Amino acid sequence: MFYLCRRMKYDSEIQKRRTFAIISHPDAGKTTLTEKFLLFGGAIQVAGAVKSNKIKKHATSDFMEIERQRGISVATSVMSFQYKDKLINLLDTPGHKDFAEDTYRTLTAVDSVVLVVDSVKGVEEQTRKLMEVCRMRDTPVIVFINKLDRDGKIPFDLLDEIEKELNIHLHPLSWPINMGKDFKGVYNLYDKSLLLFNPNQKATDEDIVPLEDLYDEQLDELVGEKDANQLREDVDLIQGVYGDFDPQPYLEGKSAPVFFGSAINNFGVKELLDTFIRIAPPPRDLETTKREISVHEDKFSGFIFKIHANLDPRHRDRIAFLRVCSGKFERNKYFHHVRLDKDVRFSNPYSFMAREKDVIEEAFPGDVVGLFDTGNFKIGDTLTEGEDFYFTGIPSFSPEIFKEVINKDPMKTKQLEKGLLQLTDEGVAQLFTQHGGNRKIIGCVGELQFEVIQYRLLQEYGASVQFNSLPFYKACWITCADKKKMDDFIRFKTSNVVTDKDGHLVYLAQSEWYLNTEMNNNPDIKFHFTSEINK
Numbered sequence: 001m002f003y004l005c006r007r008m009k010y011d012s013e014i015q016k017r018r019t020f021a022i023i024s025h026p027d028a029g030k031t032t033l034t035e036k037f038l039l040f041g042g043a044i045q046v047a048g049a050v051k052s053n054k055i056k057k058h059a060t061s062d063f064m065e066i067e068r069q070r071g072i073s074v075a076t077s078v079m080s081f082q083y084k085d086k087l088i089n090l091l092d093t094p095g096h097k098d099f100a101e102d103t104y105r106t107l108t109a110v111d112s113v114v115l116v117v118d119s120v121k122g123v124e125e126q127t128r129k130l131m132e133v134c135r136m137r138d139t140p141v142i143v144f145i146n147k148l149d150r151d152g153k154i155p156f157d158l159l160d161e162i163e164k165e166l167n168i169h170l171h172p173l174s175w176p177i178n179m180g181k182d183f184k185g186v187y188n189l190y191d192k193s194l195l196l197f198n199p200n201q202k203a204t205d206e207d208i209v210p211l212e213d214l215y216d217e218q219l220d221e222l223v224g225e226k227d228a229n230q231l232r233e234d235v236d237l238i239q240g241v242y243g244d245f246d247p248q249p250y251l252e253g254k255s256a257p258v259f260f261g262s263a264i265n266n267f268g269v270k271e272l273l274d275t276f277i278r279i280a281p282p283p284r285d286l287e288t289t290k291r292e293i294s295v296h297e298d299k300f301s302g303f304i305f306k307i308h309a310n311l312d313p314r315h316r317d318r319i320a321f322l323r324v325c326s327g328k329f330e331r332n333k334y335f336h337h338v339r340l341d342k343d344v345r346f347s348n349p350y351s352f353m354a355r356e357k358d359v360i361e362e363a364f365p366g367d368v369v370g371l372f373d374t375g376n377f378k379i380g381d382t383l384t385e386g387e388d389f390y391f392t393g394i395p396s397f398s399p400e401i402f403k404e405v406i407n408k409d410p411m412k413t414k415q416l417e418k419g420l421l422q423l424t425d426e427g428v429a430q431l432f433t434q435h436g437g438n439r440k441i442i443g444c445v446g447e448l449q450f451e452v453i454q455y456r457l458l459q460e461y462g463a464s465v466q467f468n469s470l471p472f473y474k475a476c477w478i479t480c481a482d483k484k485k486m487d488d489f490i491r492f493k494t495s496n497v498v499t500d501k502d503g504h505l506v507y508l509a510q511s512e513w514y515l516n517t518e519m520n521n522n523p524d525i526k527f528h529f530t531s532e533i534n535k
C-alpha cells in the first residue's frame with residue numbers, strides 16, 4: 001500500500017513536469033517571451049526582471065564582461081514555475097552565437113522547444129542550426145511567430161519559408177488578422193476563439209471572444225467586413241490544407257504547431273502557454289548505451305549536459321548541470337559516477353531560480369539540478385544507482401574556427417596538458433591532436449572561446465600559450481570498414497588528419513570544395529558531421 005501511494009505520487013510528479021527551452025536567432029524575442037511566461041507563472045512580478053543574457057554589441061570583445069553577464073545568467077539557467085497544474089522547467093540558452101555549443105547541449109536536456117521567429121526577418125542562420133539539432137533528436141517544436149505589430153512578411157509566405165528552410169511540416173493553430181499598424185488580432189483555430197489586439201492595453205481572458213462559426217456576423221462587427229472575409233478565406237484555406245490538428249506528429253517531431261503574436265505586447269503569449277501545457281510532452285524514456293531507461297523506473301539516473309565554470313578567481317568552482325532522467329535524485333545520497341567508477345554524493349545540490357530554497361532535497365525526472373564540481377565531471381557523464389551505462393544522443397558538433405596551441409613556457413608543459421584536457425571537458429571547445437604527432441589543435445564555435453581559454457590556462461594552470469590560426473573550416477569524424485583504405489587516406493592526408501580526445505579519427509577540411517573532393521575520391525570512407533559523446 002505504502003509502495004503504491006509512493007508510486008502514484010512519483011508518477012504524478014513526472015506527469016506534472018514540462019521541461020523545455022525557448023530558442024531563436026538573437027533579437028527575435030526570446031528574452032521577451034521568457035519574461036512573459038515567467039509573469040504568467042508568477043515567478044516574477046514585474047517586467048524587466050529577467051536580465052537579457054544577450055551580450056550587448058559593444059561588449060563583444062570583452063570576455064570578462066561577457067562572463068560577468070553569463071554569471072548573472074547562471075541563476076536564470078533554469079527557470080522553474082508553476083502554471084495551472086503543471087511544473088514548468090524553462091532552460092535558458094545563451095544569446096551569443098559564440099556560445100552556441102552551450103545551446104546545442106541544452107537541447108539534449110529538454111523534452112520540447114518553442115522556436116521564436118521574427119515575422120519581419122523570417123528564418124535566420126541560428127534558427128536553421130538550432131532546428132537541425134532538434135531534428136536530430138525528433139524534439140517536438142512549437143513555432144511562435146513574433147512581432148506581428150510590425151510590418152512583416154505575409155503569413156503564408158512565412159509558413160512556406162519555415163517549412164522549406166527548416167524541413168518541417170507546420171500546422172497553424174492561430175492566424176493573424178493583418179499585421180503592423182493594421183494588426184487587429186489573432187483567431188485561435190484550436191480553441192475557435194478570437195483575441196483582439198489593442199496596442200495600449202494588456203490582453204486579458206475577457207478579451208477572448210469564443211467564435212465557433214467564422215461566418216457569424218459578430219466577426220464583421222468586431223474586425224470589419226473586409227478583414228472578416230479575408231480571415232474566413234484564410235482559415236478555409238488552412239483547414240483545407242492542414243485539416244484538424246493531431247498532436248501525434250507534433251510529439252514525434254514531424255510537424256510543428258504555429259502561433260502568431262507579439263511578445264512585447266504580451267499578445268498571443270497566453271494562448272501559446274495554454275496550448276503548450278496541454279500538448280507538450282512530459283519527460284520521456286531515454287536511450288542509453290545499454291538499454292532504454294523508462295522515466296518511471298524507481299532507480300535514479302541522470303546525465304550532465306552543461307558545465308559552467310566560474311572565471312572569478314575567488315570562486316573557482318564549476319557548476320555541472322544534471323538532468324534527472326529516472327527515479328528520484330536525493331541530497332546526500334550516494335550515486336554511482338559511471339565514468340570514474342566511484343560513488344559520489346552531493347550535500348549542496350543547487351536549485352536554480354524561482355524555488356523557495358537554494359538547496360534542494362529531491363528532484364524528479366525532467367528537473368535540472370546544479371552540482372558544485374571541482375573537476376570530476378565532463379559533458380555526457382552519467383550518474384546512476386549502480387548500473388553502468390551512458391545516455392546516448394549527446395552530440396559533438398564540428399567547430400568552425402581552428403587554432404594550433406603554441407606552448408610559450410616549456411617548463412609548464414604538464415600543467416598545459418592538464419588544463420587543456422580539463423577545460424575542453426567543459427564542452428566549450430574541442431581538443432584535437434595531430435595524428436601520430438603531438439601538435440595540439442583547439443576548435444571552437446567562436447573567437448571568444450580562444451580568449452577565454454588563454455586567460456584560464458594562465459590563471460588556473462599557470463600555462464602561457466599563444467594560438468596560431470589554421471586554415472580549416474570544418475571537422476568531420478571519419479570511419480572506414482577497410483583498414484587499408486583508411487591507412488592510405490591517413491598517409492596521403494597527414495596534415496589534415498587528427499584525433500579527438502577519445503581517439504577517434506577526424507579529418508579537418510580547408511573548404512567545402514576540399515571536403516567534397518575527398519568525399520568523392522574516397523567513397524569507402526564515411527564522413528560524419530557530428531560525433532556521439534557517449535558511444
Ligand code: G4P
Nearest residue numbers: 024025026027028029030031032054146147262263264265
Ligand atoms: P532575444 O532574446 O531573442 O535576443 O530578443 P529580445 O527579447 O531581447 O528582443 C529583441 C528586441 O525585439 C528587443 O528590442 C525587444 O523589445 C523587441 N521585441 C520583442 N518582442 C517584440 C514584439 O512583439 N514586437 C516588437 N516590435 N518588438 C519586439 P531592443 O530594442 O533590442 O531591446 P530593448 O531596448 O527593448 O530591451
